[in-house]
Amino acid sequence: MKIMVIGGSMAGLCAGIALRCKGYDVAIYERSAATIESRGAGLVVQPDLMNYLIEHNLIARELFGVPATHGQVLDHTGRVALKYPLSGSFTSWNHLWKHLKAHFPADHYHFSHQLAHVAQDATQATATFTNGTEVSGDLLIGADGYQSAVRHYLLPAVEPSYAGYLVYRGLVPEPELTPAEVALFANGITFFPYEHARILAYLVPGDSGEVTPGRRLLNWAWAANTPALELAELLRDKDGRARPSSVPPSFLSANSLARITHLAEEHLPAVFQRIVAKTEQPFLQAVMELLVPKMYEGRVAILGDAAFVVPPQTGSGTSKAYQDAIALAESLHYHSTLEAALAHWNSDRQRQARKLFAQGKQIAWQSGLGVE
Structure with a gap:
């Protein structure tokens, strides 16, 4: 066939x-x-996908991603209010796509x-x-x-259709984090929820797939309700171009960047404020259904x-x-x-x-x- x-x-x-x-x-x-421009920063890999890729020799277990042992929820002061066990792995879009692409014959990929x-x-x-x-x-x-x-x-x-909220996203190189920040985000996924919004963060492989401590990236994703009329303005990039549903890294307008800074200072614990501030090229995606x-x-x-x-x-x-x-x-x-x-x-x-x-x-x- x-x-x-x-x-x-x-x-x-x-x-x-x-x-x-x-x-x-x-x-x-x-x-x-x-090549394909990155469609996202971090990915939560479910165990069945991880096992399939490893069993079919598509990626070695030790190179797959950053393992997770727990999830945790912070309070408004940045302290851990709830911690629970989980099993999984975190990777990056680029890391996974490159491994899949390498295992599909180049002469059949056009x-x-x-x-x-x-x-x-x-x-x-x-x-x-x-x-x-x-x-x-x-x-x-x-x-x-x-x-x-x-x-x-x-x-x-x-x-x-637009789901009524967008997601701001970004990556921070691990060397730019303090030891306390690395300790907080290591080995799990960290959440901070507040009214009509939620931010999370977890470590993913570095730009070339590095999973060793000190060479990883911290991925964060911040979902927040946003009216459709406001969304339309946020989807206008720095060159004035109206994007359909996302604005990629380095293309956010000055208005969007200022909005991220303002919302972080207004709503987020200090540790997440610092993470957002350290992000050189945040981007945003409207959530569609x-x-x-x-x-x-x-x-x-x-x-x-x-x-x-x-x-x-x-x-x-x-x-x-x-x-x-x-x-x-x-x-x-x-x-x-x-x-x-x-x-x-x-x-x-x-x-x-x-x-x-x-x-x-x-x-x-x-x-x-x-x-x-």
């Missing part, structure tokens, strides 16, 4: 790797020219391919790209994110954020994409027809994604996020 994957980020690579493990002929088509058109009939699906390339195969998979062009073909009326009524039609399917965008409080966005990919590969392998495989996969992943979405909404509401 020849399979085309549109989108070469996390979901696309997970799909490509899982499908190749089952013997399918897979090619990935990515719109970026040479940069500079922006999708222009999708077509299908009873025997094949066809993708046409803006560079003039046209490719056909047995199955076309849209793994092209929440603004998916493949989803627009399948479900033109379904669009992601998406539910689709179906994940396939004929020979075209969508997965990952192209199909469902779950609240970030679950820490499961990347794991959901991997589970979509693994489940699709398994279903194709064990069913005799494409229609039967996709129908079974769609039913299973719809149920799981909606459950995860509901869990995320509940966690967000408990913090007052997305609640007026």
Whole structure:
């Protein structure tokens, strides 16, 4: 079976790797020219994803990320008010993507391919790209994110919606932290919640994947309710360009940077104020939500954020994409027809994604996020 994957980020690579493990002929088509700009700073890696990657020799356990042994909640003075055990690992978007990319054949991964058109009939699906390339195969998979062009073909009326809050994010090199700050944030995830907002921080691998103490990065993410009208202004970057849903590092406007400083001084404990102040290039992302009524039609399917965008409080966005990919590969392998495989996969992943979405909404509401 020849399979085309549109989108070469996390979901696309997970799909490509899982499908190749089952013997399918897979090619990935990515719109970026040479590499993918980081789509985020830190990632919480769920144990099932970590175990899959290690078992398939995609990454060594000791290089996977920064292990976590506990979570903790600070009070307004910065003291630990609650501490509890947990098991997991923290990594960075760049670190994980580079490892996945290294394990997918370079001659089957095609940069500079922006999708222009999708077509299908009873025997094949066809993708046409803006560079003039046209490719056909047995199955076309849209793994092209929440603004998916493949989803627009399948479900033109379904669009992601703003959840009512945004997330400021940033990274601080470990050498810029004091010993007391390193001790506070080491080996776990640290939260500070307040009305309609929550900030968290944890250590992730350094720029080149370093996990040894002194060479890591502190990742922080700060979610806060923001009215849609105010969001529109914050999404205008330093050059005056209106961004659709995020402003990358080094592009925040002076207004946005001043707002971050003001909010930190007004709401955060001193330790988080210092962390935010030490961040050279913070960025922001509007939190979007998406539910689709179906994940396939004929020979075209969508997965990952192209199909469902779950609240970030679950820490499961990347794991959901991997589970979509693994489940699709398994279903194709064990069913005799494409229609039967996709129908079974769609039913299973719809149920799981909606459950995860509901869990995320509940966690967000408990913090007052997305609640007026």
